[in-house]
Amino acid sequence: MPTNRRFLLIRRPHGTPVPEDFQLETSETPALEEGQFLLRNHYVSLDPAMRGWMDDRPSYLPPISLGDPVRASTIGRIAESRNPDFPVGAWASGLNGIEEYSLGQGGGFTRLVDETAVPKITNYLSSIGAIGLTAYFALLEVGQPKAGETVLVSGAAGAVGSLVGQIAKLKGCRTIGIAGGAEKCARLISDYGYDAAIDYRGKSGDDLAQAIREAAPNGVDVHFENVGGEILDAALLALNPRGRVVLCGLISQYNTAPKPTYNVWQLIVQGARMEGFILTHYVHRFGEAVPQLAEWVRAGKLRMDEHIDEGIENALPAFLRLFEGTNQGKMILKIAE
Amino acid sequence: MPTNRRFLLIRRPHGTPVPEDFQLETSETPALEEGQFLLRNHYVSLDPAMRGWMDDRPSYLPPISLGDPVRASTIGRIAESRNPDFPVGAWASGLNGIEEYSLGQGGGFTRLVDETAVPKITNYLSSIGAIGLTAYFALLEVGQPKAGETVLVSGAAGAVGSLVGQIAKLKGCRTIGIAGGAEKCARLISDYGYDAAIDYRGKSGDDLAQAIREAAPNGVDVHFENVGGEILDAALLALNPRGRVVLCGLISQYNTAPKPTYNVWQLIVQGARMEGFILTHYVHRFGEAVPQLAEWVRAGKLRMDEHIDEGIENALPAFLRLFEGTNQGKMILKIAE
Numbered sequence: 001m002p003t004n005r006r007f008l009l010i011r012r013p014h015g016t017p018v019p020e021d022f023q024l025e026t027s028e029t030p031a032l033e034e035g036q037f038l039l040r041n042h043y044v045s046l047d048p049a050m051r052g053w054m055d056d057r058p059s060y061l062p063p064i065s066l067g068d069p070v071r072a073s074t075i076g077r078i079a080e081s082r083n084p085d086f087p088v089g090a091w092a093s094g095l096n097g098i099e100e101y102s103l104g105q106g107g108g109f110t111r112l113v114d115e116t117a118v119p120k121i122t123n124y125l126s127s128i129g130a131i132g133l134t135a136y137f138a139l140l141e142v143g144q145p146k147a148g149e150t151v152l153v154s155g156a157a158g159a160v161g162s163l164v165g166q167i168a169k170l171k172g173c174r175t176i177g178i179a180g181g182a183e184k185c186a187r188l189i190s191d192y193g194y195d196a197a198i199d200y201r202g203k204s205g206d207d208l209a210q211a212i213r214e215a216a217p218n219g220v221d222v223h224f225e226n227v228g229g230e231i232l233d234a235a236l237l238a239l240n241p242r243g244r245v246v247l248c249g250l251i252s253q254y255n256t257a258p259k260p261t262y263n264v265w266q267l268i269v270q271g272a273r274m275e276g277f278i279l280t281h282y283v284h285r286f287g288e289a290v291p292q293l294a295e296w297v298r299a300g301k302l303r304m305d306e307h308i309d310e311g312i313e314n315a316l317p318a319f320l321r322l323f324e325g326t327n328q329g330k331m332i333l334k335i336a337e
Numbered sequence: 338m339p340t341n342r343r344f345l346l347i348r349r350p351h352g353t354p355v356p357e358d359f360q361l362e363t364s365e366t367p368a369l370e371e372g373q374f375l376l377r378n379h380y381v382s383l384d385p386a387m388r389g390w391m392d393d394r395p396s397y398l399p400p401i402s403l404g405d406p407v408r409a410s411t412i413g414r415i416a417e418s419r420n421p422d423f424p425v426g427a428w429a430s431g432l433n434g435i436e437e438y439s440l441g442q443g444g445g446f447t448r449l450v451d452e453t454a455v456p457k458i459t460n461y462l463s464s465i466g467a468i469g470l471t472a473y474f475a476l477l478e479v480g481q482p483k484a485g486e487t488v489l490v491s492g493a494a495g496a497v498g499s500l501v502g503q504i505a506k507l508k509g510c511r512t513i514g515i516a517g518g519a520e521k522c523a524r525l526i527s528d529y530g531y532d533a534a535i536d537y538r539g540k541s542g543d544d545l546a547q548a549i550r551e552a553a554p555n556g557v558d559v560h561f562e563n564v565g566g567e568i569l570d571a572a573l574l575a576l577n578p579r580g581r582v583v584l585c586g587l588i589s590q591y592n593t594a595p596k597p598t599y600n601v602w603q604l605i606v607q608g609a610r611m612e613g614f615i616l617t618h619y620v621h622r623f624g625e626a627v628p629q630l631a632e633w634v635r636a637g638k639l640r641m642d643e644h645i646d647e648g649i650e651n652a653l654p655a656f657l658r659l660f661e662g663t664n665q666g667k668m669i670l671k672i673a674e
Contacts, residue, residue, distance in 0.1 A: 052606075057606075059606045060578070060606060060607070060608065228601075228602075232601075241397070242618075247601065247604050247605050248605070249605070250601075250602050250605065253602070258599040258600060258601075258602055259599070260597030260598065260599055261597065261598045261599075261601050262595040262596070262597055262598075263595060264565075264569075264584065264587075264595075264598050264601070264611070265565075265587050265590070265595055266613075267584050267611060267612065267613030268584050268585070268586070268587065268613035268614065268615070269389075269394075269395075269396045269397060269613070269615075270397070270613060270615075271397065271612075271613050271614065271615035271618050272612070272613050273610060273611070273612040273613070274601070274604060274610070274611045274612070275604065275608075275609070275610040275611070275612075276603075276604035276605035276606070276607060276608050276609050276610070277605065277608065278605070278606075278607075278608035281579075281608050
């Protein structure tokens with residue numbers, strides 16, 4: 001049996017996770033029971049939501065138990081199998097952990113994937129994985145954008161944000177992206193087709209509100225929030241009547257105490273709506289979104305940059321890039337050739 | 338022509354309105370043009386939303402112009418008329434001003450009312466006026482309560498809140514009301530049929546969250562917010578998956594700077610929704626709600642206390658009761674016998 005290196009959560013982080021919160025353990029892979037298989041993980045998806053799962057707080061998924069590997073989406077090949085639906089050599093993805101091998105039995109998020117349907121196998125962790133599905137359902141179902149409307153996106157150069165901008169353009173919307181730094185803002189326009197970009201760095205809340213007003217002279221119909229804090233407050237001020245705020249993420253406060261939002265009164269003034277998004281509520285509809293996303297990817301209509309770091313021993317610094325903003329595109333950890 | 342006393346806004350209030358912000362002016366009523374009528378206002382509705390209209394801020398209704406009477410719903414009898422649809426002697430209601438006579442021409446919110454359809458003519462300013470319509474549409478359309486669900490209401494002893502609790506019970510929900518003081522809390526249960534009452538006075542945010550958890554052991558499916566601030570934060574913590582927060586009012590901050598909300602992250606964790614309510618979005622559907630509300634009132638299923646102060650010269654202290662919490666029921670100003 002192969003040995004298995006696993007990146008375990010051994011202490012709940014206070015604020016930004018530190019090395020002492022984790023342990024890279026080497027163990028033996030278990031013997032398979034009937035119906036089980038062993039997945040050799042090649043790529044691990046690193047996502048901001050994983051920070052929330054490290055806390056001891058009831059949520060849409062249970063907290064990661066101390067001593068368990070850090071929960072993450074992975075893609076890999078079946079290495080051993082006692083399940084005829086998951087034959088050795090096939091590619092499969094699932095919600096597993098940061099570990100070289102995951103024990104699987106099908107069901108839940110686990111599914112075989114067709115490596116011929118996409119340009120790169122990592123697309124299943126990015127544009128047509130949880131990230132793509134999040135952008136798709138959160139924008140289209142919660143945001144309900146209509147052609148001609150203005151869609152504002154924070155964290156617009158991030159994995160979800162870059163897709164949201166492109167899908168909104170495919171639906172005929174005008175798109176404005178908010179990101180940190182001139183380089184990211186340039187990328188919003190050149191790579192992701194945003195009509196306008198706003199650099200939040202160095203801007204007060206008032207500056208930001210003013211910049212949004214200038215970029216969206218007709219107001220904002222859909223605001224897609226990945227960040228929170230002052231950015232959310234500024235966006236609320238720009239909302240049009242019956243506007244929709246998609247709360248997809250609040251990365252500005254995942255490692256801190258919750259930040260205040262002052263402008264919820266705008267929801268009353270505009271008769272507007274702010275709604276949280278959880279991908280698990282849409283599992284029954286993945287089947288309609290995956291082919292559409294794959295078609296857009298193959299047609300070159302949906303660009304997603306991937307930032308791939310290597311080595312399970314680099315799991316923590318790679319994960320922390322998400323909060324430092326030093327990744328350029330979807331953050332992925334490669335742990336096998 | 339009769340003289341007309343009018344309660345004018347002459348300065349925009351900073352914080353709590355003070356006498357210097359207003360002027361009680363006596364003028365002549367205008368000569369009527371063809372199609373116009375003169376409404377002798379008997380009762381004026383005093384509502385928290387009027388505070389927002391005094392600010393110079395774009396909103397769902399334009400700000401009250403300085404020198405104009407304070408905008409308010411009124412009910413009265415047609416005193417003179419050059420409009421055959423509004424005959425002299427008939428009762429009519431509309432969005433007018435705090436003034437003895439309003440010039441009318443029909444349209445907008447102005448309509449004749451049938452004084453035989455309700456126990457008291459003031460019902461048209463309370464249970465089947467804007468207040469009743471707000472409770473009806475905000476709860477049923479935004480909140481979407483289902484039988485067996487738990488509905489939490491802040492400002493539960495107020496005009497809207499007392500109706501929301503009763504309508505939620507009529508729809509088969511369990512109801513929990515939040516109010517200030519033991520007397521109001523007793524009234525929630527004895528008069529408005531709430532299943533449980535929580536007194537927010539003297540409670541920290543943590544105390545309040547704990548009290549809600551105890552009163553709603555299965556969580557909150559619909560939270561109906563009239564207050565804001567710490568109460569909203571505590572309610573957000575109790576939300577169930579797919580919970581709905583109806584933002585109807587934020588009376589805690591109408592006279593102050595906006596208060597922070599810290600727990601919007603709960604909307605993501607629960608895949609929940611917070612939506613602002615504006616009555617003007619439902620004008621086209623008043624026709625379906627008024628008969629239902631009137632039927633409930635006649636059947637004794639919808640109790641609404643009315644707190645009636647007298648005299649247009651008392652407009653300001655009567656209005657301020659809403660913020661002091663010294664009114665017991667829907668606040669109405671009587672300005673003619």
